[in-house]
Amino acid sequence: MVRYYDPSGRIKSGGTFKKKPDAEKKQTEIENSLHEGSYRNPHDAKVTLAEMAEKWLSTRTDIKRSTWWKYRGLLDAHVLPRWGELPISGVYSEDVAVWVAELQKPRDEGGANLGASQTRHAYGVLSMVLEWCVPRRLPANPARGVPLPKPSEAEHVYLDHLQVEALADAAGSLRTKYGQIAAAANINRPLILLLAYTGLRFNEAAALRVGRVDLETRRIRIVTAFAEVEGKLVEQSPKTGKSRTVPIPRSLVAELLPLVQGRSDSALVFTTKRGTEVRLRNWRNREFGKALKAAGLDGMGLTPHKLRHTAASLAIAAGADVKVVQAMLGHATATMTLDRYGHLFPDRLDEVAEAMDAARLRVLAA
Numbered sequence: 001m002v003r004y005y006d007p008s009g010r011i012k013s014g015g016t017f018k019k020k021p022d023a024e025k026k027q028t029e030i031e032n033s034l035h036e037g038s039y040r041n042p043h044d045a046k047v048t049l050a051e052m053a054e055k056w057l058s059t060r061t062d063i064k065r066s067t068w069w070k071y072r073g074l075l076d077a078h079v080l081p082r083w084g085e086l087p088i089s090g091v092y093s094e095d096v097a098v099w100v101a102e103l104q105k106p107r108d109e110g111g112a113n114l115g116a117s118q119t120r121h122a123y124g125v126l127s128m129v130l131e132w133c134v135p136r137r138l139p140a141n142p143a144r145g146v147p148l149p150k151p152s153e154a155e156h157v158y159l160d161h162l163q164v165e166a167l168a169d170a171a172g173s174l175r176t177k178y179g180q181i182a183a184a185a186n187i188n189r190p191l192i193l194l195l196a197y198t199g200l201r202f203n204e205a206a207a208l209r210v211g212r213v214d215l216e217t218r219r220i221r222i223v224t225a226f227a228e229v230e231g232k233l234v235e236q237s238p239k240t241g242k243s244r245t246v247p248i249p250r251s252l253v254a255e256l257l258p259l260v261q262g263r264s265d266s267a268l269v270f271t272t273k274r275g276t277e278v279r280l281r282n283w284r285n286r287e288f289g290k291a292l293k294a295a296g297l298d299g300m301g302l303t304p305h306k307l308r309h310t311a312a313s314l315a316i317a318a319g320a321d322v323k324v325v326q327a328m329l330g331h332a333t334a335t336m337t338l339d340r341y342g343h344l345f346p347d348r349l350d351e352v353a354e355a356m357d358a359a360r361l362r363v364l365a366a
Contacts, residue, residue: 002026044137049091049129050084056132064236066227071125078103078112078122079129088133093142096126100146116149123148156340157302158313159196163295168192171291183272184287190255191270191278192291195304198246199311199329202304203227206278207235211265215257218248222330226277233277240332247328280304309341316344 002017017026053075060068082099083091103119105111114122127143134141159167172189174182182188194205203225212221223243224235238244248256259269270278284304292298308329315325322345326337 045089046087049086049088050080052088052133053129056129065229065234069229074122074125079126088137091142096143097146120148156309157300157306159310164196166295167291167297170294171287174287174290182287184278184283187270188287193252193255195307196310197249199308202280204238206270208269210260210263210267210269213260215253220246220248222246238330240330244330312341313344
């Protein structure tokens with residue numbers, strides 16, 4: 001039998017062996033790990049992933065409430081049903097890869113029918129829980145390095161100027177089945193135009209207050225965004241945690257003027273006709289979806305959030321460089337902007353070559 005003292009001074013058993021060389025080998029391994037500081041109590045790896053996930057989530061006081069509840073939802077819907085009862089030592093890289101693939105399968109094939117983005121989010125939560133167990137309970141994160149799906153180009157939808165105008169017109173003239181003006185018809189047109197030409201996230205636009213809109217300088221200051229937590233809207237910092245300033249196209253000034261003129265700085269720019277906040281789910285189902293159908297744009301997979309893609313494509317077509325698009329959309333890095341929209345930037349290799357050649361000829365001719 002191999003016995004040893006763990007770092008806390010407690011006597012532990014390293015197992016029973018029939019042959020002395022095997023026991024000596026185990027004894028040497030344990031002594032080396034204690035000396036190198038890589039020792040792990042085998043019992044620590046027997047704890048279930050569910051227990052560690054709850055502990056991990058309880059420590060995440062560094063994130064927004066909406067993000068916390070997003071993690072909660074992903075754990076309950078996708079991570080814990082598959083991994084919760086397993087000991088963390090029983091999670092293997094190849095099994096994680098199979099799970100990632102299954103998340104994307106249709107429901108009739110036993111999958112969760114998740115898109116690439118949601119699959120990556122679910123995987124991310126599992127990986128963060130396992131990473132939290134390193135190095136005390138696990139030598140390495142078994143989820144690290146698992147291949148992940150890339151967002152399909154089909155997930156991006158780009159409208160042209162005429163399509164944006166058709167959608168805005170249709171949304172602004174919506175009526176209920178009783179012929180009454182829709183709840184948000186008065187703000188639908190300027191809201192859609194703002195989303196499509198500035199790249200604001202819907203919840204940033206919904207939380208926009210009059211005092212942060214300067215029509216003279218044509219600038220909007222994005223400081224907060226709405227998030228839904230347990231059925232209630234809460235106001236919090238934008239997605240990246242940083243505020244930003246966004247330019248307003250000149251043609252949108254007249255669209256926004258009636259919504260800000262003569263109103264209190266603290267008033268929300270966009271509200272329903274009853275004066276309440278505009279909620280994404282309600283607006284998408286009751287207003288946006290109907291406007292898409294009326295404009296002949298249904299079937300494209302367009303959502304309010306995907307109007308950001310239109311804003312990016314129109315800005316790039318107008319000559320904006322990657323840093324301008326990054327600042328407008330509020331991306332954390334220019335790399336993120338290039339990863340998503342790099343294919344939209346024109347190929348300027350010939351232009352650069354011509355410019356370099358012209359510079360060379362000028363120098364040689366001098």
